[in-house]
Amino acid sequence: MSAIDFDKLRSRFHLPDGKVYLDGNSLGALPRHTETRLKEVISAEWADELVSGWNTKAWIDLPLSVGEQIAPIIGAASGTVVCCDSLSINLFKALTACLELNEGRSLITLEDGQFPTDSYIADGLSRLLGADRCRTQAVDIAALTPETLSESAVLLLSHVDYKSGALRDMGAITAMAQSAGCLVIWDLAHSAGAIDMDLEASQVDFAVGCTYKFLNGGPGAPGFLYVAERHQEVQNPLPGWMGHARLFDFEAKYEAAPGIKRFLTGTQSVLALSAVSASLSVFEGLAMHDVRARSLALTGHFIARWEQSSVLQSHAALGTPIDDAQRGSQVSLALESAFPVSQALIADGVIVDFREPNIVRFGFSPLYNTFSDADQAIASLEAVLTSERHRLPQFQIRSTVT
Amino acid sequence: MSAIDFDKLRSRFHLPDGKVYLDGNSLGALPRHTETRLKEVISAEWADELVSGWNTKAWIDLPLSVGEQIAPIIGAASGTVVCCDSLSINLFKALTACLELNEGRSLITLEDGQFPTDSYIADGLSRLLGADRCRTQAVDIAALTPETLSESAVLLLSHVDYKSGALRDMGAITAMAQSAGCLVIWDLAHSAGAIDMDLEASQVDFAVGCTYKFLNGGPGAPGFLYVAERHQEVQNPLPGWMGHARLFDFEAKYEAAPGIKRFLTGTQSVLALSAVSASLSVFEGLAMHDVRARSLALTGHFIARWEQSSVLQSHAALGTPIDDAQRGSQVSLALESAFPVSQALIADGVIVDFREPNIVRFGFSPLYNTFSDADQAIASLEAVLTSERHRLPQFQIRSTVT
Numbered sequence: 001m002s003a004i005d006f007d008k009l010r011s012r013f014h015l016p017d018g019k020v021y022l023d024g025n026s027l028g029a030l031p032r033h034t035e036t037r038l039k040e041v042i043s044a045e046w047a048d049e050l051v052s053g054w055n056t057k058a059w060i061d062l063p064l065s066v067g068e069q070i071a072p073i074i075g076a077a078s079g080t081v082v083c084c085d086s087l088s089i090n091l092f093k094a095l096t097a098c099l100e101l102n103e104g105r106s107l108i109t110l111e112d113g114q115f116p117t118d119s120y121i122a123d124g125l126s127r128l129l130g131a132d133r134c135r136t137q138a139v140d141i142a143a144l145t146p147e148t149l150s151e152s153a154v155l156l157l158s159h160v161d162y163k164s165g166a167l168r169d170m171g172a173i174t175a176m177a178q179s180a181g182c183l184v185i186w187d188l189a190h191s192a193g194a195i196d197m198d199l200e201a202s203q204v205d206f207a208v209g210c211t212y213k214f215l216n217g218g219p220g221a222p223g224f225l226y227v228a229e230r231h232q233e234v235q236n237p238l239p240g241w242m243g244h245a246r247l248f249d250f251e252a253k254y255e256a257a258p259g260i261k262r263f264l265t266g267t268q269s270v271l272a273l274s275a276v277s278a279s280l281s282v283f284e285g286l287a288m289h290d291v292r293a294r295s296l297a298l299t300g301h302f303i304a305r306w307e308q309s310s311v312l313q314s315h316a317a318l319g320t321p322i323d324d325a326q327r328g329s330q331v332s333l334a335l336e337s338a339f340p341v342s343q344a345l346i347a348d349g350v351i352v353d354f355r356e357p358n359i360v361r362f363g364f365s366p367l368y369n370t371f372s373d374a375d376q377a378i379a380s381l382e383a384v385l386t387s388e389r390h391r392l393p394q395f396q397i398r399s400t401v402t
Numbered sequence: 403m404s405a406i407d408f409d410k411l412r413s414r415f416h417l418p419d420g421k422v423y424l425d426g427n428s429l430g431a432l433p434r435h436t437e438t439r440l441k442e443v444i445s446a447e448w449a450d451e452l453v454s455g456w457n458t459k460a461w462i463d464l465p466l467s468v469g470e471q472i473a474p475i476i477g478a479a480s481g482t483v484v485c486c487d488s489l490s491i492n493l494f495k496a497l498t499a500c501l502e503l504n505e506g507r508s509l510i511t512l513e514d515g516q517f518p519t520d521s522y523i524a525d526g527l528s529r530l531l532g533a534d535r536c537r538t539q540a541v542d543i544a545a546l547t548p549e550t551l552s553e554s555a556v557l558l559l560s561h562v563d564y565k566s567g568a569l570r571d572m573g574a575i576t577a578m579a580q581s582a583g584c585l586v587i588w589d590l591a592h593s594a595g596a597i598d599m600d601l602e603a604s605q606v607d608f609a610v611g612c613t614y615k616f617l618n619g620g621p622g623a624p625g626f627l628y629v630a631e632r633h634q635e636v637q638n639p640l641p642g643w644m645g646h647a648r649l650f651d652f653e654a655k656y657e658a659a660p661g662i663k664r665f666l667t668g669t670q671s672v673l674a675l676s677a678v679s680a681s682l683s684v685f686e687g688l689a690m691h692d693v694r695a696r697s698l699a700l701t702g703h704f705i706a707r708w709e710q711s712s713v714l715q716s717h718a719a720l721g722t723p724i725d726d727a728q729r730g731s732q733v734s735l736a737l738e739s740a741f742p743v744s745q746a747l748i749a750d751g752v753i754v755d756f757r758e759p760n761i762v763r764f765g766f767s768p769l770y771n772t773f774s775d776a777d778q779a780i781a782s783l784e785a786v787l788t789s790e791r792h793r794l795p796q797f798q799i800r801s802t803v804t
């Protein structure tokens with residue numbers, strides 16, 4: 001039995017009436033407490049404290065204090081996480097740091113079909129530094145061995161793949177790569193807040209993530225960066241004043257702050273970080289293995305319903321591993337006409353999303369989704385496919401951007 | 403006569419009761435409309451629209467649409483400004499672009515005593531690329547000539563100096579540097595929203611700025627980047643998915659979007675950008691030369707009161723140019739015991755700030771400060787210095803961070 005009362009937990013979120021929201025893997029729902037807290041930050045703190053809020057309301061500490069809130073959720077030690085900038089920017093910092101730490105190697109290895117911003121940033125770094133200092137290669141994840149990594153400075157992988165929802169074995173892959181002298185960066189965008197993990201036990205080198213999915217930090221909320229304590233002497237390639245050892249002395253020469261603080265660059269949005277902080281408070285007192293168990297129960301229930309449905313068996317292939325140990329917190333179904341089907345589901349009030357070329361993603365946020373949500377999504381999908389409602393002209397229009 | 407009703411304009415801001423707020427050059431006050439708008443973004447958009455808000459509420463367009471709002475305030479053409487990331491990150495993009503555009507030159511020139519993050523980012527880029535590809539030099543601004551810039555790829559200067567409040571001649575310096583084959587980046591942190599300028603007429607190459615000072619975008623609000631249209635073919639060194647030509651096709655290869663959009667990297671905070679957007683609406687219909695005239699009238703009035711005060715004449719030296727054409731929107735006074743004096747003023751309700759080694763800054767935000775604010779600040783400063791109240795022990799403690 002889980003120690004968590006999930007009905008009570010769900011009631012802490014604002015969820016839209018009459019809809020089944022299965023896109024928390026893209027944008028998490030609004031915790032009621034966050035709504036209240038943000039109004040206070042705007043109408044009491046910014047309005048009345050004005051510039052003194054940097055001191056009196058500890059705004060200046062937010063990147064580190066929010067990092068401390070994230071740390072237990074991802075199994076990171078205190079003093080190893082900072083919340084700032086975007087995932088992409090933090091990845092640039094981590095990749096550059098790995099090349100510096102793994103002197104003598106210049107190759108970045110990532111996965112074929114990885115979330116695009118990861119490869120764009122890696123290729124951009126190669127372009128900036130030149131091929132002699134940085135090259136990239138994309139490989140099939142099944143082909144990863146110590147031999148294929150023997151020249152790699154760093155391996156960059158997604159913990160959960162954004163399309164398939166496949167979960168990777170963080171500990172085994174990290175150990176394998178490190179045995180080949182390769183550092184490892186994990187992209188936690190699709191796992192932080194839904195999957196239990198232990199960055200310290202897995203001896204992860206670096207990790208990046210975002211806070212707007214399962215951490216419910218709000219649309220476009222800041223990214224985060226994990227740097228293992230043993231690597232925190234490395235320099236930030238984007239050394240801004242917020243990472244200086246004595247920022248308000250305004251010294252002409254940069255001196256990196258000790259610890260994780262040096263990975264800060266410029267000033268961060270207090271509104272954005274206050275939202276993340278408030279939303280993370282929902283995780284207080286939750287054991288992540290209970291959260292993970294709920295996630296598996298929800299996706300497992302959805303998959304069982306898919307297995308029982310003759311309509312779905314003939315129209316929709318499972319794109320997500322059926323093995324619990326390999327499944328993240330979403331179920332991807334591959335369908336013909338996947339885009340119009342996704343639009344017809346949304347019109348029915350079942351909020352999902354489409355990914356190229358033929359994937360409909362059903363994301364389950366363990367903090368607020370229910371077994372009833374899974375049942376309704378299955379019923380709606382069956383109804384759409386049976387009625388062929390997705391063939392209506394309005395569902396063919398590709399005007400959406402997410 | 404100005405066409406602007408400044409009393410009415412002031413009433414559009416939430417200003418704290420019983421205080422004289424002269425630190426809008428550090429953090430701008432909250433527009434009442436922004437407070438209302440943010441509550442709507444949280445309680446109606448995030449809460450109810452959830453992921454569809456990226457389309458239905460045009461969140462995805464915010465970095466560019468807010469850039470379009472900033473453009474007329476800084477005399478930039480449509481399609482040349484993007485609001486994203488921090489000033490420091492945008493500066494990294496601009497400096498890297500200048501080195502690429504000005505092939506064959508590797509020197510970044512900036513000013514002695516420039517705001518530290520500018521030199522930290524430039525030095526960090528030099529460290530990252532190596533001295534053969536990038537070096538930095540800091541010079542006395544008075545020593546800038548075409549000869550001293552003959553080897554410089556780029557000159558990076560603050561439009562208004564953060565300590566002295568001195569305003570630089572954007573057009574003349576830009577033309578001088580360009581005559582030496584040097585590109586120019588202007589840091590507009592302390593001028594955007596208070597000083598009328600024309601980036602196009604001045605043929606500026608790049609500019610960076612922040613939105614939390616005279617643009618009133620909120621604590622830690624995002625930075626902005628201006629790229630002259632003629633330079634928009636250059637690559638972003640931080641190429642993230644938001645700058646891709648077809649971001650939601652999730653293509654493996656990066657292809658930069660046309661125009662200013664390519665300078666986007668990762669996902670941006672919708673809360674932060676919505677605040678900036680709402681606050682910028684206060685500028686709609688205001689002619690920037692009227693705003694500038696108000697700023698000069700306010701700082702000029704403050705300086706005239708300083709000149710008339712025998713107490714201030716003997717204790718406080720003017721650190722800001724008295725010539726209108728060389729003055730930004732703050733007045734800096736150099737005093738013995740400047741830190742305790744600033745703390746005593748704050749205790750009196752006159753919100754100013756201190757900068758090393760002996761500066762008290764009186765910032766005038768032309769949209770909401772008044773002549774009475776200047777009078778009260780002068781009276782309070784006279785009272786502190788006459789009574790020597792700043793010698794009280796509580797005003798000696800350097801615990802503040804801003």
